[in-house]
Amino acid sequence: MSATKTTALAERDGSVASTASLVQPGQALESSRDSGFDLSAAVGEPTDNSIQAGASIIRIATKVVDAETREAVETSALAAHKGAKRIDELAVADDGHGIPENILANVLSLGYGTRMNDRNGLGRFGMGLKLAALSQARRLDVWTKLAASDEVFHAYLDLDEVVAGDQTAIEARPVDGFPAEHAHLMTNPKKKTPFASGTLVVWSNIDRLEEGGRFGMAIRDRLQELTKYLARTYRVFIDRGLYLELNNTEISLHDPLFLLDNPRVGKRFGSIKAQVFSDDEIEIDGEKVRVRVTLLPEELRPRAGEGGRTFGELQIPENQSRVSILRQEREIFYDTLHHSFFPHDEISRGRFQVDRYIGVEIAFPATLDEYFRVRNVKKGAEPDAKLREEIRKIIKKPIAAARAEIRTHWEKVHREETKDVPEHQPAEQAVARAEQHTPPGQAGRDLPPKRQQQIVDDLVADLDLDDDGEDKEAKEQAVREAVETKPISIVDLDWPGKELVDITHLNGNAVVKINRRHPFIREIYTPLKELAAKDPNQVDATEVVEFLRKVEVAFDVLFMAYAKAENMDAEADVRYADLRSYWGQFTAAYIGEALRG
Numbered sequence: 001m002s003a004t005k006t007t008a009l010a011e012r013d014g015s016v017a018s019t020a021s022l023v024q025p026g027q028a029l030e031s032s033r034d035s036g037f038d039l040s041a042a043v044g045e046p047t048d049n050s051i052q053a054g055a056s057i058i059r060i061a062t063k064v065v066d067a068e069t070r071e072a073v074e075t076s077a078l079a080a081h082k083g084a085k086r087i088d089e090l091a092v093a094d095d096g097h098g099i100p101e102n103i104l105a106n107v108l109s110l111g112y113g114t115r116m117n118d119r120n121g122l123g124r125f126g127m128g129l130k131l132a133a134l135s136q137a138r139r140l141d142v143w144t145k146l147a148a149s150d151e152v153f154h155a156y157l158d159l160d161e162v163v164a165g166d167q168t169a170i171e172a173r174p175v176d177g178f179p180a181e182h183a184h185l186m187t188n189p190k191k192k193t194p195f196a197s198g199t200l201v202v203w204s205n206i207d208r209l210e211e212g213g214r215f216g217m218a219i220r221d222r223l224q225e226l227t228k229y230l231a232r233t234y235r236v237f238i239d240r241g242l243y244l245e246l247n248n249t250e251i252s253l254h255d256p257l258f259l260l261d262n263p264r265v266g267k268r269f270g271s272i273k274a275q276v277f278s279d280d281e282i283e284i285d286g287e288k289v290r291v292r293v294t295l296l297p298e299e300l301r302p303r304a305g306e307g308g309r310t311f312g313e314l315q316i317p318e319n320q321s322r323v324s325i326l327r328q329e330r331e332i333f334y335d336t337l338h339h340s341f342f343p344h345d346e347i348s349r350g351r352f353q354v355d356r357y358i359g360v361e362i363a364f365p366a367t368l369d370e371y372f373r374v375r376n377v378k379k380g381a382e383p384d385a386k387l388r389e390e391i392r393k394i395i396k397k398p399i400a401a402a403r404a405e406i407r408t409h410w411e412k413v414h415r416e417e418t419k420d421v422p423e424h425q426p427a428e429q430a431v432a433r434a435e436q437h438t439p440p441g442q443a444g445r446d447l448p449p450k451r452q453q454q455i456v457d458d459l460v461a462d463l464d465l466d467d468d469g470e471d472k473e474a475k476e477q478a479v480r481e482a483v484e485t486k487p488i489s490i491v492d493l494d495w496p497g498k499e500l501v502d503i504t505h506l507n508g509n510a511v512v513k514i515n516r517r518h519p520f521i522r523e524i525y526t527p528l529k530e531l532a533a534k535d536p537n538q539v540d541a542t543e544v545v546e547f548l549r550k551v552e553v554a555f556d557v558l559f560m561a562y563a564k565a566e567n568m569d570a571e572a573d574v575r576y577a578d579l580r581s582y583w584g585q586f587t588a589a590y591i592g593e594a595l596r597g
Contacts, residue, residue, distance in 0.1 A: 033135055033208075034135070042133070043132075046129060050199070058092065061247055066085060075247045093195075094195075098198055101153045107129065108156070130157065136203060139205045140157045143199070155172040186198055223247070232256065234331075236260070236329040236330070259292075269300075272299055275297070276293075278291070278395070284371060295406070300357070316357065321336050322360075323337040325372065337382060354402075358402045452506050459513075463476065486509065489509075489512070531544065531547065
């Protein structure tokens with residue numbers, strides 16, 4: 001008789017052919033470990049639970065050990081420790097309401113959640129606490145105390161015991177108190193008094209946070225990333241008074257929009273806030289999606305390229321073209337939202353990386369999760385196509401206006417700061433910086449000192465200076481110092497002849513003499529520099545474009561003229577191969593330094 005007929009007969013007479021458990025606990029829990037959590041997202045789950053439990057204090061602590069000896073390593077000495085390290089335990093303590101003993105066991109059961117499908121809080125899926133812990137560790141312990149009781153209750157989930165068949169259920173039991181090694185976390189760090197109520201969550205037997213391997217991330221870097229994540233993700237709650245701590249250090253908020261009071265900003269600049277370029281709402285199903293665009297204060301973007309270098313601790317460069325998405329005021333996304341989302345019609349490149357100074361924030365209630373495709377790990381979101389297009393329309397104009405304001409401010413600062421700067425100084429300074437990392441020049445090292453001095457004297461004598469007296473002497477002295485001290489300097493001269501430039505080599509340094517009578521200098525180079533010095537508000541865009549077309553052709557001709565010059569030598573490939581290579585190599589080094597920012 002066939003298997004199909006046997007099954008059919010069994011169904012007819014009511015008998016059961018075979019049975020199976022709905023879940024194979026060990027295998028299911030092992031499989032659940034790859035649920036998409038990294039350390040930051042995983043720590044976010046118990047932090048969310050603490051906030052929803054009404055906590056005003058959340059203390060997070062890690063125990064870092066030597067990967068081989070398992071001996072504890074102080075977090076302050078991580079860099080000095082030579083051996084590979086791992087995070088062995090992680091604890092999250094709060095002063096929230098605590099968990100009633102009659103539901104404590106259920107809290108560690110997969111699929112159970114006191115806020116299942118709750119659209120008013122941070123949780124929703126009933127999986128976060130367990131999956132987050134198991135993604136990093138093999139054991140999860142929870143101790144809790146209610147304000148109305150002196151008793152502490154404990155429950156745990158141990159993956160190794162489940163796999164071995166030793167743990168088949170989760171039990172909540174009264175215990176003498178919080179574990180001694182973590183009891184200090186259940187106190188107010190400022191008042192040194194015990195919490196009246198609260199919960200302690202501990203991950204132990206952590207096996208996925210060890211450094212090493214080709215792409216292994218250092219423990220110190222992991223903890224720094226976690227600090228940045230907590231500071232940004234919970235910025236609204238910290239701003240409202242939440243005390244959040246990692247390894248005995250209070251975490252101050254970081255707001256990419258620079259609208260909230262950031263202590264790190266306040267220490268340097270006092271109370272400064274970003275300019276709000278737009279603050280709009282989109283209504284969906286009776287709910288509001290808030291979309292804001294801000295521009296960082298001028299103090300944080302004083303001139304092109306400086307904000308990222310000067311104020312590195314404020315993480316300004318990370319904001320470039322990124323969008324922050326908040327769900328229930330808790331950030332769940334901070335990245336480039338979509339390759340076509342951020343308006344690219346005027347996107348800045350190179351040294352004009354203006355978008356890092358522009359903040360874009362989208363905030364929505366949990367009731368609109370479907371429209372943002374929220375993931376269960378609460379680290380990732382993307383508006384659906386129609387909503388994304390609506391947001392694009394809203395942010396396009398304010399972003400364009402913010403970009404224009406940044407450039408206008410930088411241009412004003414640049415004009416003010418360079419009005420008395422010698423013409424070629426920016427390029428000479430960039431080359432000097434680049435020369436610190438390039439091979440030293442060799443030409444002209446065998447010239448006698450007297451001959452070198454004569455060359456400098458002749459060069460100064462050829463200068464066409466209209467000034468008299470002290471001003472002329474000062475300019476001549478400036479040229480002497482530049483020629484003698486800078487690896488490469490430029491001087492503008494006039495002489496008859498077809499030479500575009502003349503180059504003098506002095507003791508490994510070089511002086512580039514530009515012939516202002518040459519057609520390329522007269523028709524292209526000089527007008528280009530004059531255009532760059534003009535006020536942007538006084539420049540006609542059509543004329544600029546027409547001139548840039550001439551410049552484009554002129555540079556093509558310049559390269560081809562060099563090729564023709566080589567072509568006049570039958571042995572060009574032999575004589576000039578190294579010259580071409582060096583020319584390209586040093587051009588890349590110099591231009592990279594000149595346009596850095």
